[in-house]
Amino acid sequence: MITKDPSANMVLPKLPKEIENLNKIALNLWWTWNPRGKELFRSLNPYLWKESGYNPIKMLKNMDENDLIELTRNETFIKEYRYVHALFKGYMEDKNTSYQKPLPIAYFCAEFGLHHSLPIYSGGLGFLAGDILKEASDMGLPMVGVGFMYPKGYVRQIIGSDGWQQETSETIDKDTAPIERVLDKDGNHLIIQVPFIDPPVFTAVWKVNVGKTPLYLLDTDIERNDPWDREISYRLYTPDMNQRLRQEIVLGIGGYRVLEVLGIEYSILHLNEGHPAFALFERVRNFIENENMDPKEALKRVKETSVFTTHTPLQAATDVYGFDMIGKYFADYWERLKLSKEEFFNFGINPDNPYGFNMTVLGMKMCSNINAVSKKHCEVTKEIWKNLFKEQKTPIEYVTNGVHLPSWIGENLFKKLEEIFGEEWLRIEDDKDLWNKFYDLENEDLWKIHYENKIKMINFIREKVRRKWAKESIDPIIAMAEGVMLDPDILTIGFARRMTSYKRPDLILTDLERLEKLINHPSRPIQIIFAGKAHPADTPGKHIIKKTFKVAQDPKFAGRVAFVEDYGEESAKYLIKGVDIWLNNPLIPMEACGTSGMKASINGTLHLSTKDGWWIEGYNGKNGWSFGKEISDDKEDAKELYDLLENEIIPLFYDSKEKGFPEKWVEKMKEAIIDISPKFSARRMMKEYLEKFYIPISKKESVRK
Numbered sequence: 001m002i003t004k005d006p007s008a009n010m011v012l013p014k015l016p017k018e019i020e021n022l023n024k025i026a027l028n029l030w031w032t033w034n035p036r037g038k039e040l041f042r043s044l045n046p047y048l049w050k051e052s053g054y055n056p057i058k059m060l061k062n063m064d065e066n067d068l069i070e071l072t073r074n075e076t077f078i079k080e081y082r083y084v085h086a087l088f089k090g091y092m093e094d095k096n097t098s099y100q101k102p103l104p105i106a107y108f109c110a111e112f113g114l115h116h117s118l119p120i121y122s123g124g125l126g127f128l129a130g131d132i133l134k135e136a137s138d139m140g141l142p143m144v145g146v147g148f149m150y151p152k153g154y155v156r157q158i159i160g161s162d163g164w165q166q167e168t169s170e171t172i173d174k175d176t177a178p179i180e181r182v183l184d185k186d187g188n189h190l191i192i193q194v195p196f197i198d199p200p201v202f203t204a205v206w207k208v209n210v211g212k213t214p215l216y217l218l219d220t221d222i223e224r225n226d227p228w229d230r231e232i233s234y235r236l237y238t239p240d241m242n243q244r245l246r247q248e249i250v251l252g253i254g255g256y257r258v259l260e261v262l263g264i265e266y267s268i269l270h271l272n273e274g275h276p277a278f279a280l281f282e283r284v285r286n287f288i289e290n291e292n293m294d295p296k297e298a299l300k301r302v303k304e305t306s307v308f309t310t311h312t313p314l315q316a317a318t319d320v321y322g323f324d325m326i327g328k329y330f331a332d333y334w335e336r337l338k339l340s341k342e343e344f345f346n347f348g349i350n351p352d353n354p355y356g357f358n359m360t361v362l363g364m365k366m367c368s369n370i371n372a373v374s375k376k377h378c379e380v381t382k383e384i385w386k387n388l389f390k391e392q393k394t395p396i397e398y399v400t401n402g403v404h405l406p407s408w409i410g411e412n413l414f415k416k417l418e419e420i421f422g423e424e425w426l427r428i429e430d431d432k433d434l435w436n437k438f439y440d441l442e443n444e445d446l447w448k449i450h451y452e453n454k455i456k457m458i459n460f461i462r463e464k465v466r467r468k469w470a471k472e473s474i475d476p477i478i479a480m481a482e483g484v485m486l487d488p489d490i491l492t493i494g495f496a497r498r499m500t501s502y503k504r505p506d507l508i509l510t511d512l513e514r515l516e517k518l519i520n521h522p523s524r525p526i527q528i529i530f531a532g533k534a535h536p537a538d539t540p541g542k543h544i545i546k547k548t549f550k551v552a553q554d555p556k557f558a559g560r561v562a563f564v565e566d567y568g569e570e571s572a573k574y575l576i577k578g579v580d581i582w583l584n585n586p587l588i589p590m591e592a593c594g595t596s597g598m599k600a601s602i603n604g605t606l607h608l609s610t611k612d613g614w615w616i617e618g619y620n621g622k623n624g625w626s627f628g629k630e631i632s633d634d635k636e637d638a639k640e641l642y643d644l645l646e647n648e649i650i651p652l653f654y655d656s657k658e659k660g661f662p663e664k665w666v667e668k669m670k671e672a673i674i675d676i677s678p679k680f681s682a683r684r685m686m687k688e689y690l691e692k693f694y695i696p697i698s699k700k701e702s703v704r705k
């Protein structure tokens with residue numbers, strides 16, 4: 001089963017002995033959520049740091065040997081290096097005994113959003129999965145992640161001068177990504193044969209260190225595979241359904257096998273969305289064949305000890321495969337599970353649409369621990385799958401998503417929090433009393449932090465355009481539309497998310513005349529920053545971008561509407577804390593939860609949103625604004641949005657400047673930070689996963705035997 005790849009070796013820069021642990025720190029994503037870690041790398045060489053795209057492995061590889069030796073003689077640097085290394089070591093060795101520990105959990109997801117140097121994500125689902133691994137590490141929970149390496153997975157967005165989105169795909173540089181080859185016992189890159197695919201498919205295995213949580217990535221782009229098989233892991237959610245099925249077989253069944261080969265034992269299987277759900281079958285097979293379990297007993301055990309999280313509010317958004325396709329790959333498989341063909345197919349049959357094999361249905365039929373991702377989404381899920389649940393009698397819970405605070409709070413605010421709360425504050429980051437201490441911060445100090453973030457965002461946007469200008473000598477009107485004229489003193493609205501119809505990016509463009517007046521108001525102007533990619537196949541989404549870009553190019557809007565190209569993890573980090581308002585206006589109930597509004601709010605960027613997803617639980621009347629009809633209506637919702645801006649939001653921002661900054665606004669920012677940070681932290685979320693699922697499963701008699 002384990003075969004050799006003779007090219008395997010680990011390529012890390014050679015460092016002087018005095019600072020050799022820099023490699024260890026660089027190869028663990030811990031540094032990405034630790035400001036001292038980031039500072040340390042920046043201090044090596046601020047210019048190379050920026051040029052490397054804030055990727056320490058790439059930077060270290062590009063550093064001059066003499067400069068590295070020079071650093072070993074720099075006392076200030078060595079002192080900080082030792083301090084950060086001790087911090088890292090302390091973190092890695094800290095078992096964190098504050099939490100009751102469940103039995104080990106394997107967490108499967110098709111994408112993980114961790115850092116832009118590892119582009120294996122497309123959006124919200126991936127960042128949630130990434131935040132879960134980080135939080136498990138902070139809390140010392142026994143978890144291991146399983147996902148995909150997408151060598152050419154990441155779609156980059158280029159906006160043409162006509163405003164039409166074009167895409168290029170980015171190839172992951174495996175030599176500078178924060179990944180390690182997993183080696184077999186002979187020291188070669190571990191390659192595993194995926195069971196039950198014929199002709200055989202092989203996958204290499206990589207490891208990502210997410211603090212204390214290991215994440216294993218499967219990679220079919222290796223020489224042993226035929227070209228068609230190499231492409232299995234090329235891109236996320238490939239539109240070719242046959243290839244997508246093969247992808248999901250590799251993820252679920254291949255992923256299961258990887259853990260088996262590595263000897264990683266776990267008692268709880270957590271599936272984030274339906275893509276990896278074949279792992280459930282593989283688990284049943286394993287219980288029957290390797291533990292001699294009775295087939296019925298095996299099914300029951302898998303059901304009781306597996307967790308399924310659903311993220312979509314639409315049946316149509318789930319993966320469905322034709323029975324002929326499933327039959328082609330699984331014809332011998334159901335016998336191994338002691339199931340008839342009909343019984344096997346039935347696991348994927350949606351009573352509302354029984355003409356195919358549905359991966360979300362598979363997850364919901366084979367797990368008795370199911371959750372939606374917000375209170376509202378739970379109601380919607382019960383409704384859209386009501387016939388399924390009637391058949392099943394499975395209860396469905398909800399665990400509202402949260403965000404990993406140290407990853408998403410800006411560095412300057414983070415430092416301030418450390419000053420106010422003390423260095424150990426992350427141990428109790430979801431404690432409401434802790435956050436009440438934040439009232440002690442002077443309003444002016446919070447404004448300074450925010451203003452600095454605003455300047456940084458505008459600099460980031462301009463630098464992006466400058467590079468494009470220098471490289472491609474673009475038409476100046478494009479440079480203009482992409483944000484070079486933004487002004488840090490103007491009230492700034494941000495709309496950054498996937499550009500797709502249900503999110504209604506153009507709602508605020510409904511009445512352009514009215515908008516133009518708001519933008520060009522002589523004493524109280526506003527500006528709007530848009531960013532976001534459309535899915536390559538989403539033509540209506542691309543038309544929305546085009547429409548937005550056209551407004552941004554129109555001199556009537558005075559350079560105060562901008563479209564920032566190629567939204568991703570890096571730009572998100574600037575935007576969530578650099579704008580004043582985070583606008584969110586999906587068609588209700590299409591936003592299952594949403595997390596970018598949480599990321600904004602914990603930085604004091606005020607959320608302005610329709611009553612959907614997490615905002616129904618999050619809005620308390622003081623920590624942002626809520627607008628829109630319960631049953632969405634574009635015209636009415638747009639009118640309400642303009643009214644709210646005109647009558648309440650804009651005056652609040654401009655009419656309280658006696659002290660040289662908008663004090664009433666800052667008070668609202670404080671409300672948002674104090675109220676939302678503990679409630680929508682990944683810590684609160686993980687505690688709920690522990691309470692509702694991981695701990696009760698761990699206590700089951702059959703599991704503990």
Ligand SMILES: *Cc1c(COP(=O)(O)O)cnc(C)c1O
Nearest residue numbers: 123124497568569572594595596
């Ligand atoms: C958080 C995040 C998302 C998810 O945003 P939603 O508004 O919740 O869809 C998407 N992309 C990036 C880069 C993010 O950081």
